[in-house]
Amino acid sequence: MKGLYVMLVAAVVMAFCSVTALAQIRINEPGRVVERQAENRANRKIDQAVDKGFDSVEEGIGNLFKKKDKKAKEVESANPDSNGDKKPESNASSNAGNEANIENGTPVKAGKPSLKSYSKFDFIPGEKVVAVEDFAQDAVGDFPAKWNTNSSGEVVTIEGTEGKWLMLGPEGVFYPEFVNKLPENFTLEFNLATTSEFSFYSGYLRTIIAEVASPAKDFTNWKGFDGGKKNGIELGLHPHDAGGTQGIAMFNVFGDENAASIMKNEKSFPAFHVPEHNVVKVSVWRQKGRMRLYVDDYKVWDLPRAFNPEKNYNFIAFSNQGYHEEANRYFISNLRIAVGAPDTRSKLITEGKFSTTGILFDVNSANIKPESYGVLKDIANVLTENGTVKVKIIGHTDSDGDDGSNLALSKKRSEAVKEALSKDFAIDKTRLETDGKGESEPATPNTTSEGKANNRRVEFVKM
Incomplete structure (x- = not known):
């Protein structure tokens, strides 16, 4: 026996x-x-x-073990930048053997959402990109050089997705050291993924936006719900509730008695732990006191007095404090911070020119990403209200790749914007002309990720 x-x-x-x-x-x-x-x-x-x-x-x-049959999406670029002008030639070699296959499957959304499917998405990114983090400079398996933590983490690639991701370790705070000043108008965007079998009993991913005396020194002291000891807000996201049907969002304010009425609120949104939807885009928009939070096209929060105008916010971090099972992991990528509130109407009608980095395209393609809907809608509204105005749409790229290819791509992208304004927003095509300049007229030097992001833009010039 x-x-x-x-x-x-x-x-x-x-x-x-x-x-x-x-x-x-x-x-x-x-x-x-x-x-x-x-x-x-x-x-x-x-x-x-x-x-x-x-x-x-x-x-x-x-x-x-629940085995899932997931369809892997072809990886287009090993190190894409946020608007997709880096070329994918080196993809095979850079990704070989370095992919994360999450829970025997790929955390990729099934199908591709259309521009029209984002019809309620009114997010408009800031005017100037000041920080971009895609972990391109970091080796797979390392902790990223421009970050700090009191936990652990590794840069990985995820099968079926573009670029590199930071896999957050358990029970810690993860701080991008290159963020040290946040104005009264800014936007924060990043991609978020989880392991497929993410337990309901594991904690939120908290995005912290705060005022701290010394970010490099004090980031380890942020331990969540400690009331007046901190000055800032926490935006918590959990991929699903106990039933597995809804995500859970948490909002907290610290160190601000005037905001007591909106402290510790919770709200549901579409779950993102299911096999076909394990990757989402998170967008945060601050306009003075107002804060809006989106998960993909879903507006989770729109709070008029979330931020305190008297605070000097200088700190962004991610935290997963609270109980975390070892097998559950959060992944973040393509972090982008832009400042300034775009004034489309004034710049296009009064100044005669409006430029935006908020119209995004697939890698090396003229396919417009659906999260561009808010920017296109804003431009269309101006054109609708000013029915006699005609504009020239001019595409620009960064300097990566061949000059001739970039020129052709910029022309195709301007045509795609014209088509979208006509098809989805009923703007008469006779009011729209197109052109492309490729990399020939950079707005900023192409020497940094931020500079390249600002050069990948679409201009609208009043005729």
């Missing part, structure tokens, strides 16, 4: 080890974090199976 017991234990261990190998996150240097996760998870499951009396090896495995 004792021999049978030992054989059953060995069988369970071997079965769980083989299945766990499929479930863990695969990165370039699996070593430390991932191996610990896999071992801890396997050990917990083995103990559970033994305690239940070894009912059935097959039944145990079936109950402990």
Whole structure:
């Protein structure tokens, strides 16, 4: 009998080890974090199976791991920048062996949303891009050079998605050291992903926007719900509720008695833990006291007095303080901060020219991304209210790639904008002309990620 017991234990261990190998996150240097996760998870499951009396090896495995059949999306670029002008030639070599396959599947949304599907999305990014983080300068397996943390983390790539991601370690604060000043009008955007089997009992991802005396020194002191000790706000996102049907958003204000009426609010939004929808875009828009938060095209919060105009906000960080199971992970990428509130009407009608970096395109393509809807709608409103105005739409690119290809791409993109204004916003095509300048007229030097982001723009010139 004792021999049978030992054989059953060995069988369970071997079965769980083989299945766990499929479930863990695969990165370039699996070593430390991932191996610990896999071992801890396997050990917990083995103990559970033994305690239940070894009912059935097959039944145990079936109950402990949910296999999902997900369709992987082709990776277009190893290191895309936010508007997609970097070329994908080196993709095969840079991504080989460095991908994270999350819970035996790919955290990518099924299908591609259309521009029209974002018809309620009124987000307009700031005028000037001041910070871009796509982790292009960091090696897979390393913690990013321009960040700090009191936890751990690794740069990884995720199968079926573009570029690199920061996989956040457990129980910590993750601080981008290049953010040290935030004006009264700014926008913050980033992509967010989770592992597929994300537990409801794991904590929120908190986005912190605050005023601190010394960000580099004080970031480790942020421990969540500690009332008046901090000055700022927390925006918490959890991928799903207990039923798995709704995401949960949390909003908190710290150190501001005037904002007591909006402290510790919670709200639901569409879940993003399901296999076909594990990647979302998060957008935060501050206009003086007003704060709006979007998850993809869904407006989660629109609060008129979330920010205190008297505070000098100088700090952005991400935190996952609170209980976190080892197997659950948040991933962030393509962080972008832009400042200034665009004044489309004044600049186009009065000054005769309006330029925007908020019309985004797929990598090396003229396909307009759906999150551009808010900017296009704003431009269309100005043209509708000023029915006699005609404009020339001029596309611009950064300097990456071949000059001739960039010129052709800029022309195609201006044509795509014209088509969108006509088709989706009923602007008469006879009022619209197009042109492209490629990389020939940079607005800023193409020497930094931020400079390139500001050069990837669309101009509207009054004729």
